[in-house]
Ligand SMILES: CCCCC/C=C/C(=O)SCCNC(=O)CCNC(=O)[C@H](O)C(C)(C)COP(=O)(O)OP(=O)(O)OC[C@H]1O[C@@H](n2cnc3c(N)ncnc32)[C@H](O)[C@@H]1OP(=O)(O)O
């Protein structure tokens with residue numbers, strides 16, 4: 001990391017600290033998609049520290065099993081279910097198999113890789129949009145239907161990305177899907193508030209971590225070799241900071257917060273320069289030669 005003359009935003013409290021009272025989530029069950037790795041596991045960790053039981057979902061059994069052991073050590077019951085969130089029938093089975101109907105759903109699973117728009121195949125578009133947007137919708141629909149039928153309240157948190165507002169050069173599929181995910185928050189918050197269901201969004205800024213797929217990690221390393229000093233905060237996010245935000249949004253202290261998307265990115269998405277930086281085409285940023293050659 002480059003030395004900088006400015007302090008940047010202060011570091012957060014250490015892992016294990018919490019703003020919410022101990023036991024806030026005792027007697028509650030939280031379902032986290034993609035809870036076996038990365039930010040999903042970090043979010044699940046903060047709910048577990050506050051007493052929640054968990055259901056974690058993902059496609060890779062080994063990854064889920066390792067996370068189940070790690071999260072289980074925090075004291076709660078952890079159910080791990082292999083499920084591709086593109087499959088609505090499997091999603092119904094996951095809810096059937098859960099020990100209780102989860103009262104919090106964190107739609108964290110998503111798919112992404114950088115690719116110039118003109119190089120993107122139909123399948124590449126489908127894979128990212130089907131997982132990120134349609135998968136999120138399938139999970140949310142199942143959760144909402146079951147709560148409406150039971151007459152019970154619930155809370156949904158959709159994990160997004162700030163290019164839902166700004167557009168995302170090099171990520172046309174993911175940016176379009178995340179815009180849909182954010183829009184779902186706004187629609188469903190209104191539609192389901194009468195039934196006691198809150199729907200909010202949570203947007204991470206730059207949170208590098210070891211579980212990221214190679215396509216994203218490699219891109220960060222190649223195009224952003226000095227990550228911290230390129231953020232207004234002069235640092236990247238710590239995964240627990242996202243977890244704390246999620247536990248607040250689904251907590252009793254945020255009962256009147258719905259239809260809102262909270263951005264946890266140290267103001268990076270608001271960044272503008274007094275003097276514009278030179279424009280570098282996406283192909284060049286990704287180290288690709290001219291199109292068609
Ligand atoms: C730097 C700023 C970050 C911005 C903020 C957002 C961050 C994130 O979202 S990080 C989360 C990233 N996490 C993941 O993506 C995890 C899950 N990812 C995956 O499972 C795969 O990457 C997946 C998206 C490819 C989905 O897997 P699957 O359904 O098994 O898809 P296939 O392997 O069959 O591929 C489908 C289709 O996509 C093409 N493709 C795959 N990778 C790339 C790539 N790196 N570049 C270009 N195209 C890619 C693949 O070739 C297939 O297309 P066809 O060959 O035409 O069939």
Ligand SMILES: NC(=O)C1=CN([C@@H]2O[C@H](COP(=O)(O)OP(=O)(O)OC[C@H]3O[C@@H](n4cnc5c(N)ncnc54)[C@H](OP(=O)(O)O)[C@@H]3O)[C@@H](O)[C@H]2O)C=CC1
Pocket residue numbers: 033034035036037038039040057058059060063083084085086107108109110111112131135159160161162203204205206207208209211212213
């Ligand atoms: N890290 C960052 O800097 C940023 C992240 N985000 C968002 O944060 C969220 C978490 O990302 P992050 O932890 O970094 O990424 P990871 O790639 O580490 O995690 C993605 C998780 O989703 C699961 N998943 C992917 N596809 C499916 C599927 N079809 N069905 C079920 N589970 C699936 C993966 O498990 P498996 O492969 O085993 O299925 C994995 O556990 C995402 O929504 C992402 O868009 C947004 C901005 C920045």
